[in-house]
Amino acid sequence: MDYTIKQVSERLGLPVSTLRYYDKEGLMPLLKRTDYGTRQYSETDICWLELVCCLKNNGMPLNEIKDFMGLCLEGASTCEQRKIMLEKHKEHVLQQIDSLTRSLDMINYKLDHYDEIGIFHIDAPVHS
Amino acid sequence: MDYTIKQVSERLGLPVSTLRYYDKEGLMPLLKRTDYGTRQYSETDICWLELVCCLKNNGMPLNEIKDFMGLCLEGASTCEQRKIMLEKHKEHVLQQIDSLTRSLDMINYKLDHYDEIGIFHIDAPVHS
DNA sequence: GCTTGACCTGAAGTTAACTTTAGCCTTTAT
DNA sequence: ATAAAGGCTAAAGTTAACTTCAGGTCAAGC
Structure with missing residues (x-):
């Protein structure tokens, strides 16, 4: 086993x-x-x-x-504390998903417009 | 300026x-x-x-x-290479979003069921 | 009986991405 | 004129999360 x-x-x-x-x-x-x-x-x-x-x-x-x-x-006495830790981690995960989603928009924008963008056109993320 | x-x-x-x-x-x-x-x-x-x-x-x-x-x-000759880099990064970002989304399911499951789960019940992620 | 392979430990080395430190220069406010 | 504020560099230190190394034990097969 x-x-x-x-x-x-x-x-x-x-x-x-x-x-x-x-x-x-x-x-x-x-x-x-x-x-x-x-x-x-x-x-x-x-x-x-x-x-x-x-x-x-x-x-x-x-x-x-x-x-x-x-x-x-x-033991059981720490149950609430553990819940709080998980909640905090959940917030962190949600933030990461949000950040990644916005990053994805930027990448897609860049990929779609790559030919129009000049060589040195280093532009800001699309959401800014 | x-x-x-x-x-x-x-x-x-x-x-x-x-x-x-x-x-x-x-x-x-x-x-x-x-x-x-x-x-x-x-x-x-x-x-x-x-x-x-x-x-x-x-x-x-x-x-x-x-x-x-x-x-x-x-310069412009590296345009294709740059596109490939961005595509690769995009894949990476998509994978991260996927991983985080599944992690979120697991966390939510744990939070919802915390009281039913024993103290030492250290269970696997919900998707496995 | 001995070699091979899987396991062990403690300690040192590695990498990325910074931060801190020490020492020096210049412009600005008192 | 002098002290404070902000700029600079090179080099050393830091942290997390591992990996590598040196040296040693044990069990199995030939």
């Missing part, structure tokens, strides 16, 4: 070194080891890792993700 | 040190100086800086932005 670090690496497409790094940084406090010290990833560990990647890919820094994990470990 | 580095800093909300850094890294090859050496930003320079910020904020690394600038300086 458990996976080696290499198996997880292949499944999630993350280098082994990164998985060890995340563990070292305290992002995997529930990860089990064999007697010798080999990491044993459970399904739950993998799910948590997928969440870590998702949050990280969308701009949450690792230390915040770690704090979130820390709150989870502290 | 020209602006000092401090004026540009205030107008664009970028620290003076960053503006100098961009210049040093070759992102402002057309920027004029006074006899002594003080930078003189024109409207065009500011427009270019706004574009730089926009591309940078949406994930284009500075060295790619610099390459783009380099192509601009080389």
Whole structure:
């Protein structure tokens, strides 16, 4: 039922070194080891890792993700705090989507008008 | 008609040190100086800086932005190359929007179901 | 029995994008 | 005339998120 670090690496497409790094940084406090010290990833560990990647890919820094994990470990009393963190991250994600959407408009405008625009015509974003 | 580095800093909300850094890294090859050496930003320079910020904020690394600038300086022969760069960046932006949108679904799901989810229920993103 | 492959650690190295520091010049207000 | 404000440079320092390296353990196959 458990996976080696290499198996997880292949499944999630993350280098082994990164998985060890995340563990070292305290992002995997529930990860089990064999007697010798080999990491044993459970399904739950993998799910948590997928969440870590998702949050990280969308701009949450690792230390915040770690704090979130820390709150989870502290129990139900931190539920509100965790909700607040997620709300804050949601705002951040919404802002990014907005910024990207406007950037897309600018790129499309440039692509559509490229031939009309002079070589040195370095114009401002279309929305400004 | 020209602006000092401090004026540009205030107008664009970028620290003076960053503006100098961009210049040093070759992102402002057309920027004029006074006899002594003080930078003189024109409207065009500011427009270019706004574009730089926009591309940078949406994930284009500075060295790619610099390459783009380099192509601009080389003249009309690089037009196709520049189009290709913009198309590539557009793909990247679209991918980011997609990733963020899916992340948003996950966050909303978690927020909606937070009370039902156990303390240690660290579940995978909703789309997986 | 020994080599190969997978695992481990701690420490040092890397990259991008800045920021800070130290030291120096010039213009402007008192 | 002198001190404050703003400009400059080169070089060193910072941070996040990794990667690489050196050196060592263990299990399996020949």
